[in-house]
Amino acid sequence: MTPTILNRFISAKVNRLKSFAVLIDPDKTDAAACLQLIRHSVENKVDFFFVGGSLITGNTMGQLIKLIKTNSSIPVILFPGSNLHIDMSADALLFLSLISGRNPELLIGQHVIAAPVLKKSNLEILPTGYILIDSGRQTTVSYISNTTPIPYDKPEIAACTAMAGEMLGLKLIYLDGGSGAQKQISSRMIASVRKSVDVPLIVGGGIRSAEEAAEVMEAGADVIVIGNGIEKNLNLLAEVSEKVHNYNKALS
Ligand SMILES: CC(C)=CCC/C(C)=C/CC/C(C)=C/CC/C(C)=C/COP(=O)(O)OP(=O)(O)O
Ligand SMILES: O=P(O)(O)OC[C@@H](O)CO
Numbered sequence: 316m317t318p319t320i321l322n323r324f325i326s327a328k329v330n331r332l333k334s335f336a337v338l339i340d341p342d343k344t345d346a347a348a349c350l351q352l353i354r355h356s357v358e359n360k361v362d363f364f365f366v367g368g369s370l371i372t373g374n375t376m377g378q379l380i381k382l383i384k385t386n387s388s389i390p391v392i393l394f395p396g397s398n399l400h401i402d403m404s405a406d407a408l409l410f411l412s413l414i415s416g417r418n419p420e421l422l423i424g425q426h427v428i429a430a431p432v433l434k435k436s437n438l439e440i441l442p443t444g445y446i447l448i449d450s451g452r453q454t455t456v457s458y459i460s461n462t463t464p465i466p467y468d469k470p471e472i473a474a475c476t477a478m479a480g481e482m483l484g485l486k487l488i489y490l491d492g493g494s495g496a497q498k499q500i501s502s503r504m505i506a507s508v509r510k511s512v513d514v515p516l517i518v519g520g521g522i523r524s525a526e527e528a529a530e531v532m533e534a535g536a537d538v539i540v541i542g543n544g545i546e547k548n549l550n551l552l553a554e555v556s557e558k559v560h561n562y563n564k565a566l567s
């Protein structure tokens with residue numbers, strides 16, 4: 316299968332273009348709210364939808380993806396908390412290995428179980444080094460994953476972890492402060508990881524304003540992810556899109 320979405324991440328990174336991904340938590344939306352979010356995302360040229368959660372309690376993921384597919388051509392990338400969160404109707408899957416943690420199930424265990432199913436699917440698999448950073452409070456993902464995030468003020472640990480992930484062959488690095496993080500990841504840490512690896516860098520967690528999104532981009536993130544901030548204030552979507560597009564326009 317041609318790695319269409321991975322190539323999109325790589326060519327944007329090579330051309331120094333930034334991308335914007337909106338995280339949709341299937342438990343936190345209904346069809347009407349989601350349709351409104353999809354329309355806003357199309358209007359504002361969002362690059363990707365990430366769909367997932369650490370814990371998903373409902374069974375609406377399939378319907379949600381169908382709604383996105385019927386109303387937009389924005390790629391749907393699964394952001395799974397476990398191998399129970401695989402849905403064949405998405406375009407791609409972040410095949411996350413939680414490399415900041417030392418929980419074998421999330422480093423390789425779940426992957427072994429999911430592999431034969433994924434092999435037969437049409438999902439594009441995106442091998443991703445997932446790195447959790449302490450963000451001032453315990454987040455759902457650190458609790459559910461039973462792992463200790465990297466300390467907020469230790470950029471060198473994050474950089475070495477990302478380097479090891481890249482050396483292991485992972486194609487993307489995702490630095491995550493955790494959904495609803497009290498503070499976004501520091502520019503110092505983002506810049507230090509950016510300098511240490513060549514693969515595209517995804518950054519999310521706790522971004523609540525267009526200014527914060529700009530800081531994350533300027534520090535070196537290639538893709539910024541926002542979930543909670545947009546759930547609370549839909550206007551943030553247009554504001555962040557504008558920042559991303561202005562940044563990209565200024566390059567040309
Ligand atoms: C190999 C496969 C298919 C699955 C394993 C995937 C791994 C290793 C996951 C790592 C740990 C994990 C629980 C990740 C979930 C990340 C995620 C989707 C976070 C979204 O935010 P939430 O943590 O749901 O935050 P809220 O509490 O705001 O809803
Ligand atoms: O919900 P927020 O805080 O924007 O976080 C997005 C994402 O990076 C979480 O995994």
Ligand SMILES: [Mg+2]
Nearest residue numbers: 340368369370
């Ligand atoms: Mg969630």
